[in-house]
Amino acid sequence: MNVPVIGFSKLSKTEKVNWLVTAYFNGDTTASDIITRYWNDDKKLQELHDGFSENTITNYYFPFGLAPNFLIDDKLVTIPMAIEESSVVAAASKAAKFWLERGGFKTQIKSTIKSGQVHLMYHGLNSEMEAFYAFAKADLLQSIQSINASMKKRGGGLQSLELVNKTENLDGYYQLHATFETKDAMGANFINTTLEQLATTFREKATEFKGFSSDAPEVIMSILSNYVPQCVVNVSVSCKIDEIGTINGVSGADFARKFTRAVDIATVEPYRAVTHNKGIMNGIDAVVIATGNDFRAVEAGVHAYASRDGQYRSLTRARVENDTFTFEADFPLALGTVGGLTSLHPLSKLAMRILGNPSAEDLMKVTAVCGLAQNFAALHSLVTTGIQAGHMKMHIVNMLEQIGANDAEKAQLKQAFQDKTPSFSALRETLDGMRKK
Ligand code: MEV
Numbered sequence: 001m002n003v004p005v006i007g008f009s010k011l012s013k014t015e016k017v018n019w020l021v022t023a024y025f026n027g028d029t030t031a032s033d034i035i036t037r038y039w040n041d042d043k044k045l046q047e048l049h050d051g052f053s054e055n056t057i058t059n060y061y062f063p064f065g066l067a068p069n070f071l072i073d074d075k076l077v078t079i080p081m082a083i084e085e086s087s088v089v090a091a092a093s094k095a096a097k098f099w100l101e102r103g104g105f106k107t108q109i110k111s112t113i114k115s116g117q118v119h120l121m122y123h124g125l126n127s128e129m130e131a132f133y134a135f136a137k138a139d140l141l142q143s144i145q146s147i148n149a150s151m152k153k154r155g156g157g158l159q160s161l162e163l164v165n166k167t168e169n170l171d172g173y174y175q176l177h178a179t180f181e182t183k184d185a186m187g188a189n190f191i192n193t194t195l196e197q198l199a200t201t202f203r204e205k206a207t208e209f210k211g212f213s214s215d216a217p218e219v220i221m222s223i224l225s226n227y228v229p230q231c232v233v234n235v236s237v238s239c240k241i242d243e244i245g246t247i248n249g250v251s252g253a254d255f256a257r258k259f260t261r262a263v264d265i266a267t268v269e270p271y272r273a274v275t276h277n278k279g280i281m282n283g284i285d286a287v288v289i290a291t292g293n294d295f296r297a298v299e300a301g302v303h304a305y306a307s308r309d310g311q312y313r314s315l316t317r318a319r320v321e322n323d324t325f326t327f328e329a330d331f332p333l334a335l336g337t338v339g340g341l342t343s344l345h346p347l348s349k350l351a352m353r354i355l356g357n358p359s360a361e362d363l364m365k366v367t368a369v370c371g372l373a374q375n376f377a378a379l380h381s382l383v384t385t386g387i388q389a390g391h392m393k394m395h396i397v398n399m400l401e402q403i404g405a406n407d408a409e410k411a412q413l414k415q416a417f418q419d420k421t422p423s424f425s426a427l428r429e430t431l432d433g434m435r436k437k
Contacts, residue, residue, distance in 0.1 A: 009055055016057050034058075045346070052341065064290060064347055066354070067092035071104025072369050079370050080351035081286035086394040088282045091377035092370060098380075102239040105372065107365035110232040113159060114334055116191045116224035118176040118199045122217035126165055129174055129217065133163040136205035140176075143201040144194050151190055156181035158194060174217065176202065179230070184360045186293065186336030188224055195222035226297040227304045228332045233361075235368040236328035237376070244325060248384035256325040258383040259318055263327075266314035273314050276375065277306055280315055283374030284331065287367040291355070292341035292348030298333060305332045316375050327376060331368045335360050388421050396422045403428050409435075 005019060017032050025031040038058040040046040050056045067089050068078040079096075081089050099105060122129050144158060151157040159179040166173040176198055180191050199222040206216040244252030266276035281299060288295040306315050316329040337360050342348050352358070355366060381387050392399075399422060400410045409431060413422075416430055 013050065013057060016055065020057065048344070048346075052344070062289065063089075064351075065089040067096055067370070067373075069093065069100050070096040070366075070369060070373070071100045072365060073107055074104065077366060077369075078354055079287060079366060080290040080354045081283075081370070082290040082347075082351075083282065083286035085282060086398060087391045088286060088374065090394055091381075091390070092283055092286075092373050095373035095377040095380070098376070099237050099373070102237070102243050104237070105369045106236050106238075107368060108234045109361045109364060110234055110330065111230045112181060112361065112364075113179050113230040114182060114187055114191065114224065114228055115177060115179045115230070116195045116222070117178070118195055118202060118222045119220040120174040120176070120202075120217050121172045121220060122174055122212075122214075123172045124212055124214035126167065128211050128213060129165070130163065131211050132206065132209050132217070135209055135211075136202060137161070139205055140198055140201050144197050147190070147194050147197055151182065151185075151187075154183045156183040156185075156187075161198075182336075182360075184336060184338045186297075186334055186340060186360075188294075188297075189339075191224040192222070195224070198222065226301045226334070228301045228334045229305055229308060231334050231364075232330050232332050233364040233368045234328065234330050235365070235372045236326060237372065238324060238326040241320065241323050241325055247380065250384050255380075255383065256320050259325075259327075259379050260320055262379050262383050263314055263316055263318040267317075268313070270312045273306065273312050276314050276316075276378075277303070279378040280329070280371040280375045283370035283372075284333070284367055287363075287370045288335065290348065290351040291335070291337070291363060291367075292343075292345045292351075293335050293363075294340075298335070301332050301334065316372065327372065329368065329372050329375075331364075331371055333364045333367055335363045335367060337363050392421050392423075396427075399424060399427055403431060405431055 005023070008016065008019070011019065017035050021027060021029060021032050035058040038061065040049065040059065049059055062082045062084055064080065064082050066078050067081055070077040070079055079092065081092065083089065140161065141158075148157045157180065159181055161176060161178045164175045164177045166175060178191075178195065178198065180187060180194070182190055199219045202217075203219055206212075209216070241252050241256055244255055246252065247255045250258070266273045281302065284298060284302070285295045288298050302315065303312070306312055315331065316327065318325070318327045320326075336342060337352060337358055342352065355363065358366065378387065381390055396414060396417060400413055403424065405413055412434060413427060413430060417427070420426070
């Protein structure tokens with residue numbers, strides 16, 4: 001176990017599994033049994049999945065579920081969601097139903113611009129760097145024309161390029177800040193290829209420029225940014241207070257008041273904001289994963305956006321004005337509907353078809369709706385019954401599995417805990433009681 005394994009990536013899948021069983025499981029083949037049980041019988045499909053990553057030994061399943069009845073901009077949508085947390089799809093469906101009867105969700109794309117930077121260091125005068133940029137700019141733009149061509153044909157491509165002086169933040173630090181429109185592509189490869197070409201041309205032009213008083217500027221790195229405050233979708237729901245009705249014994253007016261306060265608390269209190277936004281990401285990530293998009297990129301961008309004024313805050317806003325309750329959010333979402341896993345993973349392709357093969361903008365809208373719906377459902381429970389009643393009811397299935405109940409016992413226990421919040425100890429006690437009879 002303490003000996004490094006050499007050439008691991010070159011071993012066949014079976015050889016990798018055998019190595020694992022020997023090195024970590026003392027030769028116990030229970031491990032390889034688990035691993036091989038998750039292999040797909042369809043060889044070609046398995047090869048496709050193996051190819052998604054390096055050193056793949058098996059597949060890791062996530063539940064792929066549906067949340068139907070979302071009324072989005074007057075159209076009914078069924079949202080595909082890939083998520084393992086038991087109450088999330090149920091909560092989304094509940095929120096969909098609530099707003100289906102109250103006008104549905106409204107969405108609006110605010111902007112779809114992404115950015116990337118070539119990060120540079122230069123320790124001479126700022127005026128020299130500016131003179132160099134003026135000298136090089138036309139060639140910088142010229143050098144990316146062929147990379148840009150097909151994206152331009154689709155109505156996208158590089159939108160702007162500027163030299164930014166960041167020396168106040170870090171001694172000698174400059175950047176080429178480039179903005180992009182990538183249409184239906186998430187655009188990571190296009191942006192990174194463009195930036196790397198800009199960096200190459202930048203280096204070449206620097207050797208021709210005679211006006212540097214110190215060493216020529218150095219390219220540190222070129223990479224897209226997952227911070228996308230200019231790629232934002234707005235989503236909202238709204239209804240008259242008297243349309244809310246009584247919720248879990250709470251009047252519509254009280255519900256709206258407490259709900260708004262709960263959002264205000266998450267706006268000013270980071271301890272609450274993180275959990276509040278985590279609930280939003282339950283919905284957003286589930287759609288992002290189901291559609292084969294990069295959820296880590298979305299997570300990083302969303303949380304940075306939540307702290308854009310220097311404090312981490314709620315992403316959603318709620319208000320009551322003129323007897324009308326409004327709940328809304330702006331979400332920065334850089335998503336793609338062409339290229340990447342989206343076009344390769346059979347379940348992502350299926351998710352796209354369920355959504356009517358949306359454009360990237362339409363996918364931004366659906367994803368944002370799922371995020372707002374999730375937050376609505378969570379606050380709906382939190383300010384009325386509390387979260388545990390519903391949560392544990394969904395979780396009971398996992399708990400019954402863990403305490404080793406058989407099918408008949410599971411049915412009996414579910415019945416016994418219909419009106420109670422289940423805990424492990426209470427379930428075990430009841431099961432023991434049942435078995436003694
Ligand atoms: C659990 O996954 C998410 C919640 O904690 C979100 C929230 O508290 O708003 C229920």
